[in-house]
Amino acid sequence: MPRRKKMKIEEAKAGGERPRGQLKYPRLRGMKDILFDEYKYWDLVYKKATELARVYGFKRIETPILERLELYERATGKSTDIVSKEMYSFVDKNGEKVALRPEATPGLVRTYIEHGMLNLPQPVKMFWLGPVFRHDKPQAGRYRQFNQFDLEIFGDATPIADVILILVAYNFFRELQIAVQIQINSIGCKECREQYIEKLLNFYKERGKRAKLCYDCKKRLVKNPLRLLDCKEEVCIKLREDAPQIVDSLCDSCRDHFIKVLEYLDELEIPYNLNPYLVRGLDYYNRTVFEVWPVEEDGEKSRENRAQSALGGGGRYDNLMEYMGGRETPACGFGLGIERTVLLIREKNIPLKKDDEDYIFIAQLGEQARRKAMNLFEEMRRSGFKVRQLFTKDSLKAQLEEADRVGAKYSLILGQKELMDGTILLRDMESGIQEVIDYKKINADMEKRLSEKNKQTKNGENSV
Ligand SMILES: [Zn+2]
Ligand SMILES: [Zn+2]
Numbered sequence: 001m002p003r004r005k006k007m008k009i010e011e012a013k014a015g016g017e018r019p020r021g022q023l024k025y026p027r028l029r030g031m032k033d034i035l036f037d038e039y040k041y042w043d044l045v046y047k048k049a050t051e052l053a054r055v056y057g058f059k060r061i062e063t064p065i066l067e068r069l070e071l072y073e074r075a076t077g078k079s080t081d082i083v084s085k086e087m088y089s090f091v092d093k094n095g096e097k098v099a100l101r102p103e104a105t106p107g108l109v110r111t112y113i114e115h116g117m118l119n120l121p122q123p124v125k126m127f128w129l130g131p132v133f134r135h136d137k138p139q140a141g142r143y144r145q146f147n148q149f150d151l152e153i154f155g156d157a158t159p160i161a162d163v164i165l166i167l168v169a170y171n172f173f174r175e176l177q178i179a180v181q182i183q184i185n186s187i188g189c190k191e192c193r194e195q196y197i198e199k200l201l202n203f204y205k206e207r208g209k210r211a212k213l214c215y216d217c218k219k220r221l222v223k224n225p226l227r228l229l230d231c232k233e234e235v236c237i238k239l240r241e242d243a244p245q246i247v248d249s250l251c252d253s254c255r256d257h258f259i260k261v262l263e264y265l266d267e268l269e270i271p272y273n274l275n276p277y278l279v280r281g282l283d284y285y286n287r288t289v290f291e292v293w294p295v296e297e298d299g300e301k302s303r304e305n306r307a308q309s310a311l312g313g314g315g316r317y318d319n320l321m322e323y324m325g326g327r328e329t330p331a332c333g334f335g336l337g338i339e340r341t342v343l344l345i346r347e348k349n350i351p352l353k354k355d356d357e358d359y360i361f362i363a364q365l366g367e368q369a370r371r372k373a374m375n376l377f378e379e380m381r382r383s384g385f386k387v388r389q390l391f392t393k394d395s396l397k398a399q400l401e402e403a404d405r406v407g408a409k410y411s412l413i414l415g416q417k418e419l420m421d422g423t424i425l426l427r428d429m430e431s432g433i434q435e436v437i438d439y440k441k442i443n444a445d446m447e448k449r450l451s452e453k454n455k456q457t458k459n460g461e462n463s464v
Helices: 003-014 036-055 069-077 105-114 159-175 190-205 215-223 234-240 252-267 303-308 338-347 367-382 396-406 416-421 439-456
Strands: 066-068 089-091 097-100 124-133 145-154 180-186 272-274 286-294 312-316 331-337 359-364 386-389 410-414 423-428 434-438
Touching (some): 036 338, 066 105, 069 105, 105 124, 145 159, 159 252, 159 286, 159 312, 159 331, 252 286, 286 331, 331 338, 367 386, 396 410, 434 439
Parallel strands (some): 359 386, 359 410
Antiparallel strands (some): 124 145, 145 331, 180 286, 410 423
């Protein structure tokens, strides 16, 4: 056998990926396929997200992946990295400028306005699960198409709304056995933030400081001074240590709001860190902003690593609705990354709960038996049994291997002899014991056996 061909076969056996150079149509850079083994974790994460969202009164919603480019330019902000550098935007066949959704909130705000949701009982609480697109530099665990779990509360100005979001985010990770800490800050309202920015500018304008700032921060001084605080460059991190903190400049009502949020977090024993440098990269936030950071087990990591490893974040955006042409509506929301969550669960080897469904496998031998077995399969499925099959195979060995693979508790085997006798062969997949039972009594018999088997195997496992 030629060496190359042999190597290819071995590669295929190992289930490894083929080098991209060899592929005629490889997937796009920064994109990802989710294969069978990984999808188990996605199911788990989606289930947890949906369950928690519903418990806290959020209803599911979906919006188009494609929207007008203007929506994001206005809502997310033209000067943000997301819009200015990372968006997948193009002109469609009608000459309309459109963009693939780079984040969830603008589309959800549009939905609220467009469908007159301010006429619904307030607050309106929605959750959303789906893909977003950013033409970012691909890195480990980061993709250009990735998925988010997103929650929004519209029409609620109270600190409790902020707390509910943080609570769902915290519970989500905790119940998936990922230890996290909430990073939290308040960036005030328009009025008190303006005063703070003045203080901040005065601080950075002092002799010598401005000159030391990195190239980007010099631009930020003019465009978006708050973002001086979350610069990742070492020299800027050093400089900000003595910078005035925004919490000291909050107006009375912003301060009250923030203190209430923190009091509730204390009450609920949610671990948080008051982080004066947390400002978030988007234009629309005000008051509470927060991020969820994994708690590192191997000691302190550099700030850069930490910021890159934020699992999700959000905050309040009370002015966005009006800014987008709607009626003034207080709002807050948060989004978290599904890919990063799945990665952490897999890295930590958290065991998945065994699939303990009561599967019954239906096997057949011979053409006639197959026809009858296919009918039996349909009847049992309609009666509510969890049946499985491999009717495309003739070999009984192959069928029983499949039964093992799906974790069937019993197999029902129909051959020529059973067909003549009006019976079926029942095999207990655990013990291998087989017995002949009356074909007419299959349903009653199976029900009885499954309920007895379930009584024997009740145990609690430390898994998710
Ligand atoms: Zn204020
Ligand atoms: Zn900088």
